[in-house]
Amino acid sequence: MKQLKYALFTGCTAKQSTPEQMMSTLAVARKLNIELIELTEASCCGASHLQDYDDFLSLVLNARNIAYAEKHGLTMVTICNTCQLNTAMTKHRLDKNIELKAKVNEKLAEVGLEYKGTSNVIHFLYAIIDDFGLDKIKEMVVRPLSQFNIAPFYGCHNIRPSELHDESHKQKENPYNPTSLDDLIIACGGKNVEYEEKNKCCGFHVELQAPHTAAVLTGNAIAGATDNNADMMVTPCPLCHLKLDTQTKHASEAIGRDVSLPVLHMQQMVGLALGCTPAELGLKHHVTEVNFI
Amino acid sequence: MSTNTITTQKVNFKVFRFNADEDYLPYYENYTMDITSEEVVLDVLNRIKWDHDGSFSYRRSCRHGICGACAIKVNGRSTLACKESMTTMIEYFGNDITLEPLSTKRAIKDMIIDKADFWEKHAAVTPYLVADIDECPSCENLVSPHDAEELNEADLCIQCGACHYACPVVEINSDFFGPAAFAAAYRFEADVRDNDTQRLINVNEEKQGVWDCAKCFECAEVCPKDINPIEKITKLHQMAFKKGVAKNNVATRHAVGFLHSIKKHGMLDEGGLVLYSEGPSIIKHIPVALQMFKKGKIIMPWNMPKSDNLDEIQKLIKSSSTVKF
Ligand code: SF4
Ligand code: SF4
Ligand code: SF4
Ligand code: FES
Numbered sequence: 001m002k003q004l005k006y007a008l009f010t011g012c013t014a015k016q017s018t019p020e021q022m023m024s025t026l027a028v029a030r031k032l033n034i035e036l037i038e039l040t041e042a043s044c045c046g047a048s049h050l051q052d053y054d055d056f057l058s059l060v061l062n063a064r065n066i067a068y069a070e071k072h073g074l075t076m077v078t079i080c081n082t083c084q085l086n087t088a089m090t091k092h093r094l095d096k097n098i099e100l101k102a103k104v105n106e107k108l109a110e111v112g113l114e115y116k117g118t119s120n121v122i123h124f125l126y127a128i129i130d131d132f133g134l135d136k137i138k139e140m141v142v143r144p145l146s147q148f149n150i151a152p153f154y155g156c157h158n159i160r161p162s163e164l165h166d167e168s169h170k171q172k173e174n175p176y177n178p179t180s181l182d183d184l185i186i187a188c189g190g191k192n193v194e195y196e197e198k199n200k201c202c203g204f205h206v207e208l209q210a211p212h213t214a215a216v217l218t219g220n221a222i223a224g225a226t227d228n229n230a231d232m233m234v235t236p237c238p239l240c241h242l243k244l245d246t247q248t249k250h251a252s253e254a255i256g257r258d259v260s261l262p263v264l265h266m267q268q269m270v271g272l273a274l275g276c277t278p279a280e281l282g283l284k285h286h287v288t289e290v291n292f293i
Numbered sequence: 294m295s296t297n298t299i300t301t302q303k304v305n306f307k308v309f310r311f312n313a314d315e316d317y318l319p320y321y322e323n324y325t326m327d328i329t330s331e332e333v334v335l336d337v338l339n340r341i342k343w344d345h346d347g348s349f350s351y352r353r354s355c356r357h358g359i360c361g362a363c364a365i366k367v368n369g370r371s372t373l374a375c376k377e378s379m380t381t382m383i384e385y386f387g388n389d390i391t392l393e394p395l396s397t398k399r400a401i402k403d404m405i406i407d408k409a410d411f412w413e414k415h416a417a418v419t420p421y422l423v424a425d426i427d428e429c430p431s432c433e434n435l436v437s438p439h440d441a442e443e444l445n446e447a448d449l450c451i452q453c454g455a456c457h458y459a460c461p462v463v464e465i466n467s468d469f470f471g472p473a474a475f476a477a478a479y480r481f482e483a484d485v486r487d488n489d490t491q492r493l494i495n496v497n498e499e500k501q502g503v504w505d506c507a508k509c510f511e512c513a514e515v516c517p518k519d520i521n522p523i524e525k526i527t528k529l530h531q532m533a534f535k536k537g538v539a540k541n542n543v544a545t546r547h548a549v550g551f552l553h554s555i556k557k558h559g560m561l562d563e564g565g566l567v568l569y570s571e572g573p574s575i576i577k578h579i580p581v582a583l584q585m586f587k588k589g590k591i592i593m594p595w596n597m598p599k600s601d602n603l604d605e606i607q608k609l610i611k612s613s614s615t616v617k618f
Binding site for chain 1: 507510514521548549552561570588616
């Protein structure tokens with residue numbers, strides 16, 4: 001197979017509060033012989049909060065990020081659901097609206113850049129599934145996760161709005177019954193756990209202004225996974241990870257029940273199955289200990 | 294479906310039954326039916342009533358996706374019964390289909406719920422035009438097509454409640470107005486004839502207002518009229534800043550904080566953002582922050598990574614900013 005090559009938009013979290021996510025992304029890419037060119041010039045995507053403040057500015061900044069991927073002639077991969085949403089949404093809006101695209105390009109020209117619309121924007125989860133292939137992953141598994149019940153937590157912004165998902169990715173995803181992460185768990189040899197909250201919101205985006213709402217959402221998710229015998233959860237979104245991994249105390253208080261489960265990044269799960277070491281995957285960076293290795 | 298041939302398949306229905314006047318607890322009844330590819334969910338409700346149990350109750354009127362009466366939940370997904378085809382539902386969920394009211398805890402009888410909270414919240418956003426209008430004008434009050442487009446089709450909402458009862462925040466925070474009320478608020482805020490001054494302030498208040506929306510996109514996903522309430526919610530945030538009614542609180546500082554961070558680093562400074570948003574209340578985050586610090590999850594200010602070509606980003610912020618706070 002031809003070597004896969006992408007422009008990597010790391011987002012901000014991978015460089016700060018979830019270093020393990022950066023480490024495991026690179027470790028998995030090495031194992032799968034995927035080349036990732038890091039877009040070191042990229043800015044924050046605005047996380048849908050800058051979008052609440054200044055819509056046009058957020059379009060310009062995201063278009064600039066995509067323009068750098070275009071310069072490399074590569075598809076952009078994101079490793080955060082919210083980065084995926086904001087970047088793909090920018091692409092969607094500019095590609096659909098020539099006038100808006102021209103206005104944005106007028107600004108980008110000031111710094112010698114142009115948004116053309118030539119690079120796709122996909123989440124790394126789907127790069128692995130659609131481009132690399134689940135069958136090939138399966139063949140490469142050296143340490144099947146067969147003794148584990150793993151609860152997939154999809155995260156809103158990868159699956160909703162579904163039109164945006166389907167426009168960006170090869171594999172369609174049913175937002176009411178998503179399957180990609182389940183399939184990946186199975187490919188890694190694990191047992192996927194069915195539970196009601198798998199496609200629900202973790203509450204990350206209202207953590208500061210509505211802490212109770214956020215904590216209940218997080219608590220419900222962990223409780224749902226626990227009640228269906230999960231040994232651990234897995235997510236493609238570092239923001240969901242932060243909620244599920246670091247906020248268990250607030251979550252437990254909010255729902256009146258002690259909840260806590262080890263939570264893996266999707267990359268860490270794949271890495272474990274492919275034989276990466278816990279150190280390579282940064283497992284020591286979790287607040288809720290990953291105690292099954 | 295692309296073919297014209299009508300296909301039939303067996304579907305097992307599990308149907309929520311409850312009569313608030315008689316039953317202590319709700320229960321589920323099972324029906325197996327042959328479903329054709331032409332049927333919509335409302336046809337199934339009709340057949341349950343006509344062929345199985347005449348006491349089965351649900352709301353419907355227009356059968357054309359206009360009255361908004363018939364929304365229920367199919368396998369947990371808010372659905373307008375007269376619009377949604379069974380073929381799509383089977384594609385989504387397979388041949389085991391559960392029919393429930395939009396909100397089981399608000400059930401009165403079977404699929405019929407008490408929508409009082411929905412209507413109260415709708416009423417609370419001043420969902421009508423506030424304007425001094427000459428009641429006997431000499432000519433029509435024309436709105437240009439361009440101005441009409443500003444409504445972004447928010448006026449097409451049929452008040453079915455599908456989004457409201459799909460919204461996770463509505464279930465947790467009883468003050469929260471919810472996506473349909475926000476879409477209604479936007480519909481009048483975006484109307485050039487409207488000159489209400491209170492509505493925008495009202496929908497930007499903490500707890501009840503747009504800042505408590507978790508950005509989950511459930512409302513956009515379920516709306517049978519493609520209203521996209523979260524898009525309207527985002528516009529209400531932006532309007533609050535543009536019209537200068539945004540209060541200085543943790544929610545607005547959280548949005549503005551992104552700009553400050555990006556200006557300085559290109560990237561987001563996570564710690565700096567929390568500090569900027571919370572001010573002295575940062576104290577409550579310290580226990581979790583300490584745990585995170587121990588695990589190498591917090592970067593010291595002097596180690597904050599910066600984007601390459603930061604000067605470009607700063608230049609663009611200068612030239613492309615459209616809002617001031
Ligand atoms: S689940 Fe949470 S962090 Fe993840 S996409 Fe939804 S809101 Fe964002
Ligand atoms: S996006 Fe906001 S309003 Fe819409 S369903 Fe989610 S929390 Fe509710
Ligand atoms: S916005 Fe859509 S889902 Fe919500 S009440 Fe209106 S029509 Fe129904
Ligand atoms: S019966 Fe009127 S909208 Fe369905």
